[in-house]
Amino acid sequence: MSAAGxxxxxxxxxxxxxxxxxxxxxxxxxxxxxxxxxxxxxxxxLAPWLSGRVGMALEIGSGTGQQAAAFALAFPDLExxxxxxxxxxxxxxxxxxxxxxxxxxxxxxxxxxxDWAASDEVKALGPLSVVISLNVxxxxxxxxxxxxxxxxxxxxxxxxxxxxxxxFREFGEHTGAGNEAFxxxxxxxxxxxxxxxxxxxxxxxxxxxxEFAAFIRMPANNRIxxxxxx
Ligand SMILES: C[S@@+](CC[C@H](N)C(=O)[O-])C[C@H]1O[C@@H](n2cnc3c(N)ncnc32)[C@H](O)[C@@H]1O
Numbered sequence: 513m514s515a516a517g518x519x520x521x522x523x524x525x526x527x528x529x530x531x532x533x534x535x536x537x538x539x540x541x542x543x544x545x546x547x548x549x550x551x552x553x554x555x556x557x558l559a560p561w562l563s564g565r566v567g568m569a570l571e572i573g574s575g576t577g578q579q580a581a582a583f584a585l586a587f588p589d590l591e592x593x594x595x596x597x598x599x600x601x602x603x604x605x606x607x608x609x610x611x612x613x614x615x616x617x618x619x620x621x622x623x624x625x626x627d628w629a630a631s632d633e634v635k636a637l638g639p640l641s642v643v644i645s646l647n648v649x650x651x652x653x654x655x656x657x658x659x660x661x662x663x664x665x666x667x668x669x670x671x672x673x674x675x676x677x678x679x680f681r682e683f684g685e686h687t688g689a690g691n692e693a694f695x696x697x698x699x700x701x702x703x704x705x706x707x708x709x710x711x712x713x714x715x716x717x718x719x720x721x722x723e724f725a726a727f728i729r730m731p732a733n734n735r736i737x738x739x740x741x742x
Contacts, residue, residue, distance in 0.1 A: 525694075527651050528598055529576055540607040542576040542600075546647070550734070551579060554646070554677055555586045557728050557736055561673060562587040567641025570634070570667070571595060572624045572660050573648035577605025583644070584614050590642060595620035595628075624648070625655040629663035639669035646677040649713075650695075653704035658716055661739075665720025668741040674722055676737040677730070681709040688733040713737055 525546065526533065535543040562569075566589045571580045574594035584592040594605045596619055605619040622628045624645070634640075643664040649657040664674040679691045686692040686707070695707040714724055717739045728736040 525647050525651055529601060529604070531600075534576075537607070537611075539611065540603045541611060542604040544576045544578055547576065547578040547582075550646075550677075550731075551582050553731050554579070554736070555582060557730060558583075558675065559586070561675070561726075561738060562590065562642065565590055565641055565673075567591070567669065567672075568593060568637045568639070569642035569644065570620075570637065570640050572622060572628075572643065572645040573597075573652070573656075574605050574619060575601055575647070577601070577608040577619065579646050580605065581608045581612050581614060584609075585612065593617065593620060593637060595622040597621060597623045624659040624663065625653065626659060627663065628659065629666040634663075634667060640664075640667045640672055641669055642673050642675065643668060644673075644675040644677075648678070649676065650678055650698060650707045651705055653702075654708075654712075657708055657713065661713065661716040661720045661722065664739070665717075665722055665741070668722075670741055672741045673725070674717070674739040674741075676713065676735075678734055679707045680713075680735045680737065681707055682735075683711050684709060687735070691733050710735070710737060 529542045534545060569590040570593045572595055574580045574596045577594050580592055580594035596602045602619045609617050620633050628634055645660050691707055698705040722739040723742055725740040726738040730736055
Protein backbone atom coordinates (compact mmCIF):
# COMPACT_ATOMS: atom_id res chain seq x y z
CA MET A 513 0.00 0.00 0.00
CA SER A 514 1.33 3.42 -0.84
CA ALA A 515 0.29 6.51 1.08
CA ALA A 516 -1.26 9.47 -0.66
CA GLY A 517 1.11 12.38 -0.87
CA UNK A 518 3.29 14.48 -3.10
CA UNK A 519 5.38 11.45 -4.13
CA UNK A 520 2.39 9.72 -5.67
CA UNK A 521 2.16 10.93 -9.28
CA UNK A 522 -1.49 9.90 -9.48
CA UNK A 523 -2.17 12.71 -7.03
CA UNK A 524 -1.42 15.25 -9.67
CA UNK A 525 -3.29 14.34 -12.84
CA UNK A 526 -5.13 17.30 -14.27
CA UNK A 527 -8.21 16.97 -16.44
CA UNK A 528 -6.83 19.86 -18.48
CA UNK A 529 -3.47 21.57 -18.57
CA UNK A 530 -3.36 25.34 -18.77
CA UNK A 531 -0.50 27.88 -18.81
CA UNK A 532 -0.27 29.30 -15.30
CA UNK A 533 -1.36 25.98 -13.78
CA UNK A 534 1.45 23.92 -15.31
CA UNK A 535 4.85 25.02 -16.59
CA UNK A 536 4.59 26.42 -20.10
CA UNK A 537 7.01 27.50 -22.82
CA UNK A 538 6.48 30.62 -24.97
CA UNK A 539 5.90 28.42 -28.04
CA UNK A 540 2.86 26.73 -26.43
CA UNK A 541 4.56 23.61 -25.07
CA UNK A 542 2.97 22.62 -21.78
CA UNK A 543 4.69 20.44 -19.19
CA UNK A 544 2.69 17.70 -17.51
CA UNK A 545 3.70 17.51 -13.83
CA UNK A 546 3.80 13.70 -14.07
CA UNK A 547 5.48 13.11 -17.43
CA UNK A 548 9.15 13.11 -16.43
CA UNK A 549 8.57 10.62 -13.67
CA UNK A 550 6.09 8.37 -15.45
CA UNK A 551 7.46 8.15 -18.95
CA UNK A 552 10.82 6.28 -18.53
CA UNK A 553 9.25 3.22 -16.85
CA UNK A 554 6.41 3.28 -19.42
CA UNK A 555 8.90 3.22 -22.30
CA UNK A 556 10.81 0.38 -20.63
CA UNK A 557 7.65 -1.66 -20.00
CA LEU A 558 6.33 -1.16 -23.53
CA ALA A 559 9.62 -1.82 -25.33
CA PRO A 560 9.01 -5.59 -25.59
CA TRP A 561 5.63 -4.82 -27.18
CA LEU A 562 6.43 -1.83 -29.39
CA SER A 563 10.10 -2.08 -30.42
CA GLY A 564 10.23 -3.01 -34.09
CA ARG A 565 6.43 -2.88 -34.45
CA VAL A 566 5.34 -1.09 -37.63
CA GLY A 567 2.16 0.66 -38.75
CA MET A 568 -0.01 3.42 -37.38
CA ALA A 569 -0.12 4.21 -33.67
CA LEU A 570 -2.90 6.45 -32.39
CA GLU A 571 -2.80 8.02 -28.94
CA ILE A 572 -6.14 9.02 -27.40
CA GLY A 573 -6.14 12.00 -25.04
CA SER A 574 -2.54 13.06 -25.64
CA GLY A 575 -2.68 16.00 -23.21
CA THR A 576 0.51 18.03 -23.44
CA GLY A 577 1.81 15.71 -26.19
CA GLN A 578 4.93 14.70 -24.29
CA GLN A 579 4.04 11.01 -24.11
CA ALA A 580 3.32 10.74 -27.84
CA ALA A 581 6.53 12.59 -28.69
CA ALA A 582 8.53 10.30 -26.39
CA PHE A 583 6.94 7.26 -28.03
CA ALA A 584 7.73 8.64 -31.49
CA LEU A 585 11.39 8.96 -30.46
CA ALA A 586 11.56 5.60 -28.69
CA PHE A 587 9.58 3.54 -31.20
CA PRO A 588 10.29 5.19 -34.58
CA ASP A 589 9.13 2.23 -36.69
CA LEU A 590 5.57 3.14 -35.76
CA GLU A 591 3.93 6.24 -37.26
CA UNK A 592 2.60 8.07 -34.21
CA UNK A 593 -0.60 10.13 -34.30
CA UNK A 594 -1.48 12.09 -31.18
CA UNK A 595 -5.11 13.11 -30.65
CA UNK A 596 -6.88 15.49 -28.27
CA UNK A 597 -10.29 17.16 -28.07
CA UNK A 598 -8.81 20.19 -26.24
CA UNK A 599 -7.53 22.93 -28.54
CA UNK A 600 -4.89 24.27 -26.13
CA UNK A 601 -3.54 20.74 -25.67
CA UNK A 602 -3.44 20.26 -29.43
CA UNK A 603 -1.33 23.43 -29.75
CA UNK A 604 1.03 22.03 -27.09
CA UNK A 605 1.26 18.68 -28.88
CA UNK A 606 2.12 20.38 -32.18
CA UNK A 607 4.69 22.59 -30.43
CA UNK A 608 6.43 19.57 -28.81
CA UNK A 609 6.44 17.83 -32.18
CA UNK A 610 8.11 20.87 -33.82
CA UNK A 611 10.57 21.43 -30.99
CA UNK A 612 11.79 17.84 -31.15
CA UNK A 613 12.10 17.84 -34.94
CA UNK A 614 9.52 15.10 -35.40
CA UNK A 615 7.73 14.78 -38.77
CA UNK A 616 5.14 17.52 -39.40
CA UNK A 617 1.89 16.31 -37.87
CA UNK A 618 -1.47 17.89 -37.05
CA UNK A 619 -2.87 16.25 -33.89
CA UNK A 620 -6.32 14.75 -34.48
CA UNK A 621 -9.24 16.38 -32.64
CA UNK A 622 -10.80 13.11 -31.46
CA UNK A 623 -13.46 12.85 -28.78
CA UNK A 624 -13.11 9.25 -27.66
CA UNK A 625 -16.71 9.10 -26.43
CA UNK A 626 -17.85 9.30 -30.05
CA ASP A 627 -17.58 6.69 -32.82
CA TRP A 628 -14.08 8.00 -33.56
CA ALA A 629 -13.04 4.92 -35.54
CA ALA A 630 -15.65 5.90 -38.15
CA SER A 631 -14.28 9.44 -38.50
CA ASP A 632 -12.69 10.41 -41.81
CA GLU A 633 -9.41 11.37 -40.16
CA VAL A 634 -9.01 7.95 -38.50
CA LYS A 635 -10.18 6.04 -41.56
CA ALA A 636 -7.55 7.96 -43.57
CA LEU A 637 -4.84 6.37 -41.40
CA GLY A 638 -5.95 2.86 -42.38
CA PRO A 639 -5.97 -0.05 -39.93
CA LEU A 640 -4.15 0.83 -36.72
CA SER A 641 -1.30 -1.19 -35.27
CA VAL A 642 -1.59 0.43 -31.81
CA VAL A 643 -4.17 2.43 -29.89
CA ILE A 644 -2.83 3.79 -26.61
CA SER A 645 -4.34 5.96 -23.91
CA LEU A 646 -2.59 7.11 -20.76
CA ASN A 647 -4.17 8.68 -17.70
CA VAL A 648 -7.47 9.35 -19.46
CA UNK A 649 -10.21 6.91 -18.51
CA UNK A 650 -10.31 7.73 -14.77
CA UNK A 651 -10.65 11.47 -15.39
CA UNK A 652 -13.41 11.25 -18.00
CA UNK A 653 -16.90 9.70 -18.01
CA UNK A 654 -17.08 5.93 -18.51
CA UNK A 655 -18.37 6.60 -22.06
CA UNK A 656 -14.76 7.51 -22.92
CA UNK A 657 -13.41 4.13 -21.75
CA UNK A 658 -16.24 2.44 -23.65
CA UNK A 659 -15.53 4.54 -26.75
CA UNK A 660 -11.80 3.85 -26.71
CA UNK A 661 -12.28 0.09 -26.43
CA UNK A 662 -15.08 -0.20 -28.97
CA UNK A 663 -13.24 2.07 -31.42
CA UNK A 664 -10.06 0.00 -31.02
CA UNK A 665 -12.09 -3.13 -31.72
CA UNK A 666 -13.05 -1.61 -35.07
CA UNK A 667 -9.84 0.20 -36.02
CA UNK A 668 -7.08 -2.22 -34.99
CA UNK A 669 -5.47 -4.51 -37.54
CA UNK A 670 -5.37 -8.24 -36.67
CA UNK A 671 -2.63 -8.54 -34.04
CA UNK A 672 -2.98 -4.83 -33.19
CA UNK A 673 -2.67 -3.68 -29.58
CA UNK A 674 -4.85 -1.56 -27.31
CA UNK A 675 -2.83 -0.21 -24.39
CA UNK A 676 -4.03 1.62 -21.27
CA UNK A 677 -1.86 3.19 -18.58
CA UNK A 678 -2.97 4.74 -15.32
CA UNK A 679 -4.45 3.90 -11.93
CA PHE A 680 -6.77 0.88 -11.86
CA ARG A 681 -8.67 -1.07 -9.26
CA GLU A 682 -8.01 -4.79 -9.41
CA PHE A 683 -11.19 -6.84 -9.26
CA GLY A 684 -12.92 -4.43 -6.91
CA GLU A 685 -9.91 -3.56 -4.74
CA HIS A 686 -7.89 -0.37 -4.78
CA THR A 687 -4.17 -1.01 -5.25
CA GLY A 688 -3.12 1.47 -2.58
CA ALA A 689 -4.25 4.18 -0.20
CA GLY A 690 -3.05 6.86 -2.64
CA ASN A 691 -5.28 5.57 -5.43
CA GLU A 692 -8.22 5.17 -3.08
CA ALA A 693 -7.95 8.81 -1.96
CA PHE A 694 -7.42 9.90 -5.56
CA UNK A 695 -10.56 7.99 -6.60
CA UNK A 696 -12.61 9.67 -3.86
CA UNK A 697 -11.36 13.09 -4.95
CA UNK A 698 -12.14 12.37 -8.60
CA UNK A 699 -15.68 11.20 -7.80
CA UNK A 700 -16.26 14.23 -5.55
CA UNK A 701 -15.19 16.53 -8.36
CA UNK A 702 -17.26 14.72 -10.98
CA UNK A 703 -19.42 11.67 -10.16
CA UNK A 704 -18.84 10.38 -13.69
CA UNK A 705 -15.07 10.13 -13.10
CA UNK A 706 -13.26 7.51 -11.06
CA UNK A 707 -10.50 4.91 -11.02
CA UNK A 708 -11.74 2.10 -13.25
CA UNK A 709 -11.69 -1.56 -12.40
CA UNK A 710 -9.58 -3.87 -14.58
CA UNK A 711 -12.64 -6.17 -14.72
CA UNK A 712 -14.75 -3.38 -16.29
CA UNK A 713 -12.16 -2.82 -18.99
CA UNK A 714 -11.71 -6.54 -19.67
CA UNK A 715 -15.50 -6.82 -20.04
CA UNK A 716 -15.54 -3.94 -22.55
CA UNK A 717 -12.71 -5.59 -24.46
CA UNK A 718 -14.59 -8.90 -24.59
CA UNK A 719 -17.55 -7.15 -26.19
CA UNK A 720 -15.23 -5.41 -28.69
CA UNK A 721 -13.61 -8.72 -29.68
CA UNK A 722 -10.24 -7.91 -28.09
CA GLU A 723 -8.33 -10.49 -26.06
CA PHE A 724 -6.52 -9.72 -22.83
CA ALA A 725 -2.77 -9.81 -23.49
CA ALA A 726 -0.92 -8.37 -20.48
CA PHE A 727 -1.18 -6.68 -17.14
CA ILE A 728 1.94 -4.85 -15.98
CA ARG A 729 2.50 -3.38 -12.51
CA MET A 730 4.07 0.07 -12.71
CA PRO A 731 5.56 2.49 -10.17
CA ALA A 732 3.21 4.49 -7.90
CA ASN A 733 0.50 1.85 -8.16
CA ASN A 734 -0.16 2.51 -11.81
CA ARG A 735 -0.85 -0.31 -14.26
CA ILE A 736 -0.51 -1.05 -17.95
CA UNK A 737 -3.29 -3.13 -19.52
CA UNK A 738 -2.74 -4.56 -23.00
CA UNK A 739 -5.36 -6.12 -25.27
CA UNK A 740 -4.84 -7.67 -28.68
CA UNK A 741 -7.12 -7.99 -31.67
CA UNK A 742 -6.98 -11.68 -32.62
C1 LIG B 1 -4.85 13.51 -17.24
S1 LIG B 1 -4.79 14.04 -18.92
C2 LIG B 1 -3.67 12.84 -19.59
C3 LIG B 1 -2.86 13.38 -20.73
C4 LIG B 1 -1.75 12.46 -21.26
N1 LIG B 1 -2.30 11.24 -21.83
C5 LIG B 1 -0.76 12.14 -20.19
O1 LIG B 1 -0.68 11.01 -19.72
O2 LIG B 1 -0.01 13.05 -19.82
C6 LIG B 1 -6.38 13.52 -19.57
C7 LIG B 1 -6.59 13.95 -21.01
O3 LIG B 1 -7.81 13.38 -21.49
C8 LIG B 1 -8.35 14.29 -22.42
N2 LIG B 1 -9.76 14.01 -22.66
C9 LIG B 1 -10.82 14.46 -21.94
N3 LIG B 1 -11.97 14.03 -22.48
C10 LIG B 1 -11.63 13.31 -23.58
C11 LIG B 1 -12.38 12.63 -24.58
N4 LIG B 1 -13.72 12.62 -24.56
N5 LIG B 1 -11.71 12.00 -25.58
C12 LIG B 1 -10.35 12.03 -25.60
N6 LIG B 1 -9.59 12.65 -24.67
C13 LIG B 1 -10.22 13.29 -23.69
C14 LIG B 1 -8.11 15.65 -21.74
O4 LIG B 1 -8.24 16.71 -22.63
C15 LIG B 1 -6.70 15.45 -21.20
O5 LIG B 1 -5.73 15.89 -22.11
